[in-house]
Amino acid sequence: MIIKPKVRGFICTNAHPAGCAANVQQQIDHVKSQGPIAEGFKGGAPKNVLVLGSSTGYGLASRITAAFGCGANTLGVFFEKPPTEKRTGSAGYYNSAAMQQAARAEGLYAESINGDAFSDEIKAQVVETLKRDMGPVDMVVYSLASPRRTDPRTGVTYNSALKPIGEAVTMRGINTDTLVVEEVTAEPATDEDIANTVKVMGGEDWEWWMDLLMKEGLLAEGCKTTAYTYIGKELTWPLYGKATIGMAKQDLDRAAEQIGSKLETIGGECRISVLKAMVTQASSAIPIMPLYISILYRIMKDEGSHEGCIEQIHGLFDGQLYGEDRHIDEAGRLRMDGKELRDEVQSQVKELWGTVTTENVMQLTDLKGYKEEFLKLFGFGIPGVDYDADINPEVDL
Numbered sequence: 001m002i003i004k005p006k007v008r009g010f011i012c013t014n015a016h017p018a019g020c021a022a023n024v025q026q027q028i029d030h031v032k033s034q035g036p037i038a039e040g041f042k043g044g045a046p047k048n049v050l051v052l053g054s055s056t057g058y059g060l061a062s063r064i065t066a067a068f069g070c071g072a073n074t075l076g077v078f079f080e081k082p083p084t085e086k087r088t089g090s091a092g093y094y095n096s097a098a099m100q101q102a103a104r105a106e107g108l109y110a111e112s113i114n115g116d117a118f119s120d121e122i123k124a125q126v127v128e129t130l131k132r133d134m135g136p137v138d139m140v141v142y143s144l145a146s147p148r149r150t151d152p153r154t155g156v157t158y159n160s161a162l163k164p165i166g167e168a169v170t171m172r173g174i175n176t177d178t179l180v181v182e183e184v185t186a187e188p189a190t191d192e193d194i195a196n197t198v199k200v201m202g203g204e205d206w207e208w209w210m211d212l213l214m215k216e217g218l219l220a221e222g223c224k225t226t227a228y229t230y231i232g233k234e235l236t237w238p239l240y241g242k243a244t245i246g247m248a249k250q251d252l253d254r255a256a257e258q259i260g261s262k263l264e265t266i267g268g269e270c271r272i273s274v275l276k277a278m279v280t281q282a283s284s285a286i287p288i289m290p291l292y293i294s295i296l297y298r299i300m301k302d303e304g305s306h307e308g309c310i311e312q313i314h315g316l317f318d319g320q321l322y323g324e325d326r327h328i329d330e331a332g333r334l335r336m337d338g339k340e341l342r343d344e345v346q347s348q349v350k351e352l353w354g355t356v357t358t359e360n361v362m363q364l365t366d367l368k369g370y371k372e373e374f375l376k377l378f379g380f381g382i383p384g385v386d387y388d389a390d391i392n393p394e395v396d397l
């Protein structure tokens with residue numbers, strides 16, 4: 001099969017196996033080039049790591065960092081589409097296959113469970129796999145990003161909403177299909193929208209995972225756990241930080257306190273990690289993010305401070321989770337978003353946001369870079385990959 005990108009709105013409905021493998025390899029190469037993590041750190045690097053949401057974006061970068069930076073065995077959980085003879089799998093499926101193959105080639109254990117991490121069934125499979133193969137974990141990364149969640153205790157399915165709170169918000173955004181810059185109005189959330197979004201993207205499921213692993217004796221002494229969040233500044237607050245998704249992220253803070261106090265009994269640590277805005281499948285679905293990220297990337301690339309998922313996560317593990325260079329805020333969160341939130345950067349973003357139009361968006365922003373990064377998420381546009389070659393979409397996981 002010859003595989004070319006099929007982009008529909010803010011998603012690409014297919015993926016390139018060799019391109020995804022090349023993308024994973026680039027991340028592995030970056031991690032290896034930085035040397036081993038936690039050398040000299042008194043707690044040592046983690047050796048058995050569970051990553052929930054490990055197939056794309058920040059979760060994939062976490063799994064790669066754990067394996068190739070810490071030498072850890074990894075169990076990854078994700079929800080991805082396997083390929084068939086006629087249809088490609090999803091990018092996360094191919095990423096995971098490539099990651100596992102590379103880790104196993106280095107003698108590391110790397111196994112995956114593909115299914116709904118919110119369900120009891122997948123939780124039970126993880127418990128069984130850990131008991132059989134890996135033993136207790138010394139790190140759990142929670143990096144799920146999902147538009148819906150079925151609560152296994154009630155069977156009710158909740159859909160998250162990306163809406164402002166209180167009043168409607170009109171903001172400039174870009175239609176990534178037509179490349180038209182336009183004012184978009186988002187209507188305010190109802191109380192139900194807020195509650196549903198908290199149910200999907202808040203901390204309850206993370207707590208349930210940690211309670212189960214603790215009950216089953218699968219958390220090692222000193223185990224660390226982290227979940228990822230985005231906070232941003234005034235510009236993104238109306239549709240992120242102070243909107244429905246922001247409420248869900250506040251609930252993560254609540255969950256972190258609960259989990260943290262339970263982990264004290266085993267000398268463990270629970271931290272929320274605040275990461276920078278990044279092109280991922282999840283962020284491209286949030287209306288303001290493509291324009292915000294296009295402007296931000298332009299500014300951060302110009303000043304030489306741009307980072308991708310792998311640089312952010314490697315920095316988080318090496319400097320903060322397993323290092324001495326910690327940036328802890330008043331709420332106890334680890335901050336990796338300092339460069340993005342600097343006043344100099346944010347004031348330039350604000351200025352550009354006010355002047356950008358359909359006509360000048362290519363010159364003023366890094367929309368070109370945004371689009372390239374977006375396609376790269378699905379394994380397209382990567383130098384060295386032959387996109388005219390006939391390739392078998394069926395890859396074993």
Ligand code: NAD
Pocket residue numbers: 052053054055056057058059077078079080092115116117118142143144145146228229230274275276277278279280281282283
């Ligand atoms: P992503 O879309 O790249 O990854 C989401 C992961 O969750 C994938 O591995 C997917 O398979 C998995 N997943 C989704 N639903 C699932 C389910 N029901 N069961 C099992 N797995 C499931 O997203 P991302 O941008 O890397 O986001 C990960 C976390 O990082 C989120 O909490 C997000 O809010 C946070 N974050 C993202 C950004 C950003 O700009 N992208 C910034 C800061 C923090």
